[in-house]
Amino acid sequence: MAKKEKEVEEYLTHLYVHVNEIEHFVLFSGISIQQFIKYFSDLSALLLLKHRYEDASFNIHTQLEFVVQDQYARFLKDYAEHPTALCLLDFSDEKRLNMLSPQEQAELLYIAHKKEAFRLPFYHHLQNRFVYLTDEGQQITKVYFRDVEDINKLIASVFNQLISEKAKSTAFWRKKNNVVLPELSADKVEAYTDYYEDGVLMSLFKLDKTNYGLEIRSLPENIFPDEVLGDLNLHLDKPADLLIEI
Template structure:
């Protein structure tokens, strides 16, 4: 008997990922700012290089705005109501902003405007782990990572968040202490890093009552990342290159 093909509705989420390890960035489609900040929620503060958030703090030295950890929830709520293009990066405390040179401040503005950098986007004084850039519709997101381990952990976090939400919705009437959530580890994500360098579609689905799977499909090099999710049906017709079982 021929294997039954899954319908689009059977998938929990889809994520396009294209990693450039040389330049320390990854391109995403299907990544939300909520998912991203949820993973990096332990960061003390975020420097807002491009935004329309009205309740941020103002740094006199750089003439830039920022938010601290206690404001993240309100920031995300505001963003969900008024999506805009965003460029932000993490830093430790405001005193470090006051140490930035005019050259470094100019580089920050360049990154926010061009969505690229002409040298490392990781600043000595800020010790930032990432630079996050997305357009108004989050159709394409670019993230610079200081450490590739953060990329692996972010991917694991995204899929684990989806599994958790799916499990909660299907176990509403059960006792929570009886539910053991399957999880994918950052180490397991890293195992397939070679695939991500070519650009892949990662599709999460439920395999059975307790297990989940992530299908990985390599996509053509000339693909436009912001069009991947529009053409899901076409891409899903291709057999997966591999299956990650969770």
């Protein structure tokens, strides 16, 4: 008997990933700013190039606003209530903002306006690890990464966050919440990076009572990234290219 194909409702989540190694950016669909900042939550501060958050701090030198680590929760809560287009990047100390040249400040404004960079947007003074850009509905998110390892770690983190949330939602029905959760490693994600250069759909589902599966499907080059999640039925009709067991 042929194995029954899964229905869309059986999947827990989907993530589209398209890596551009030359220009150091990745296109995502299905990732949220909350998931992103949770992975980068150890960073000291975020420079807000495009936003509508009213409680940010103000830097006189750049005339730009920023939030520090203990403001992240409030910033994310406000964004959840009032979503808007976002452009932000990390930095370590406000003193470093004051070292930015007029040319560097102009480049930052260009990135926020055009959603692209005319050179790699990583600055010596800021030592930033990323530049994050997304639209109001977070249908498509573009992230420039200084270090390619952050790509794999972020992808793993997003799925591990979802597995943890799923476990918490069902913990009420257990007598004891002492189950060791399965975890996707960044090394396992890295093993399949060749697929990401052409664009892939990564789909998480429950494999059995204690384990999860992650299906990876290569997508056609002529698709529009912001339409991938709206066309799930079409993409899921195609058999998965590979399965990662978590």
